[in-house]
Amino acid sequence: MCAAIDLSRGAAAIALMIDNARALITTISIFCLHFVFHYFLIRFVMESENKYKTGGGNSCSVHGCSNNRKKITLWKKSMCELHGEMHDHCPCLIPYRLHVMPSKELIRLEWIKSLNRKDLPKNVYVCSEHFIDGKPTDRNPSPKLKMGYENKTTPGRRKILKHQLSVKKRKLETGDSDSDMEITELDTTLESEPGASTPYEKLPEAICSFNVIEASSTVSTQYLESDFLPQKDHTFQLEVADQLLLVLMRLKLNLIFDDLCRRFGISSGLACKIFNSWIPVLADKLKSLIVWLPREVIRDCCPESFRENYPRTTCIIDCAETFIQRPTNLRSRGETYSNYKSHNTAKYLVGISPHGQIMFISKAFGGRASDKFIVEKSGFMNYLLPGDEIMADRGFTIDDLLFPLRVKLNIPAFTKNKPQLSAEDVTTTRRIARVRIHVERVIRRLKVFKILSGTVPVSSLTLFDDILLVCSALVNLRSDLIRDTNESNE
Incomplete structure (x- = not known):
């Protein structure tokens, strides 16, 4: 009897030990699973972070530049304030692109020299912000802008060739290379300063x-x-x-x-x-040289084509646009993007007299600005007097601005909500188009200066208003646009 009791107690003890062992094994298994899970989680996070560090081929290798693919990915997943949709689907241009170092030996050496780094990563990428043309081109294959170090120019580059003009009364003073110029972001604050025009006196x-x-x-x-x-x-x-x-x-x-x-x-x-x-x-x-002429002078010089139908015309206005380099700042890019030109532009108002002299040139605005906004903010209306007549394209819906000044606006007739124009509207539109073309011819004269017909780099935008004024003054020094009442001189 005692032996049976001892045997049962031993069996119970063994069973208890087995249960304890199972519980211990379960605890150890759970702990191991937690450990393995956290290990792989930490490893995944570290690999994700290291993916965007310099040397992984996903970051700009220029010293001090923080542009990488991660920022582009986050930008694509963000909401576009301009178009109201994700950047991945909106027409906004990508802020920058990463360009890999080329395989050609000479260009590769130029890249290495420009980067000026001893710890170059295995895979070298440079973003588009450091290229003069926004990307590697045949003319500018290597990065040169904002390289993160001072580019000291050797004295040899400052020597003037012997066969050139000798120094007269002046000593050489030079600055750093133009490759060191800091690219100035376009100021998109649309100014309300008056444009260029001088009182007639x-x-x-x-x-x-x-x-x-x-x-x-x-x-x-x-x-x-x-x-x-x-x-x-x-x-x-x-x-x-x-x-x-x-x-x-x-x-x-x-x-x-x-x-x-x-x-x-x-x-x-x-x-x-x-x-x-x-x-x-x-x-x-x-x-x-950019003078706002009084009425008497304008009417004395008025061509015959204006005297017949629009003798009280004071000024013909139109807006012109010049391509600019795409700004890196997203807000500036949106403010300067012109839907009409499908490009980033600087937009300005040109006002001419009936005989073709530039009387007003505004400051430059972003390409997104409307014609009405530029007329209102440029200071153009400060020169208008009661009884004046202004001629413009149908895009200038500025009647509400001119009515308080008692200035009349002559524009072509609108065809909206009309099956066709009346005979009177057709005649009026043709008459306006025949004389309004002179402002387009003046703008063509401005665009003869290729600095206005080409693409202006961002670094020159701070001088653009002065460039525009100088070109306009030089246009006024040319021969008359309209020689007499019948002939015109392009």
Whole structure:
């Protein structure tokens, strides 16, 4: 009996030990599963983070640049404020792209020299913000902009070729290379400052100050030195006349500074500095050539085509646009994108007299701005008087702005909600189109300056208003757009 009891107790003890062992094994298994799960979770997170670190081929290798694929992915998944949909599906252009280092040895060496890094990753990527053309091109294959270090120019690049003009009365002072210029983001704050126009009373004084043009075809160096030197504390190793020639060649032909520096035997940085110094000075000196004429002068010079049907016309207006380099800032990109041109543009208002003289040129606005907004904010209406008549395209819906000023607007008839135009509307539209074409011809004269018909880099946008003013003044120095009542001169 006792043996049976001991046997049963032993069996119960063994069963209890087995249960405890099973519980222990279960606990250990759960712990192991937790450990394995957290191990792989931490590893996954670390790999995801390391995926976007420099050296993984997904980040820009330029020192100090934080652009990577992760930002692009997050941008695509974010909401576009302009179009009201995800960036992945909206027409907005991607902020930047990552370009891999090319395999060609010479270009590869240029990249390595430009990056100036000792710890280059295995896979080198550079974002589009560091390329002059926004991407590697045949003309600019390597990154040069915002490289994260000071690019010191060797003294040898500053030497002037022996066969070029010698130094006269001035010592060489140069700045850094133009590749070191900081790309200025486009300021999209649409200004309400008045455009360029001079009161008529100042015209005789303006004509007197430009008597050098009428006096002789020989350039007066003394006149240029006294009135047109860009800054007294800047001296350049070029004759003043050659500096002016360089600026005019840049405006008319839109030559790059690398081209100009070879033509004049100077460094690219010096050519850039000369241009940037001269443009504000020329704008200040030439702004007196853009004059708002009084009614009496306008009517005395009015062509016959205006006298017949629109004798009270004071001004013909239209907006023109110039392509600009795509800004990297998303807001600036949206403010400057023109649906009409399908490109980022700078937009400005041009006002001419009936005989073809530019009387008003506005500041530049973003391409997104409407014609009505530019008319309202540019200061154009400050020059209008009661009884004036303005001629424009049908896109200028500015009747509500002109009515309080008692100014009449002549525009072509609208066809909206009409099966067809009446005979009177057709006649009026044809008459307006026949005379309004002169403002388009003036804009074509402006676009002869290829700096306005090409693509303006972001780095030049701070000078764009002055460039526009200088080109407009030079257009006014040309022969009359309309020679007499019947003939026109393009």
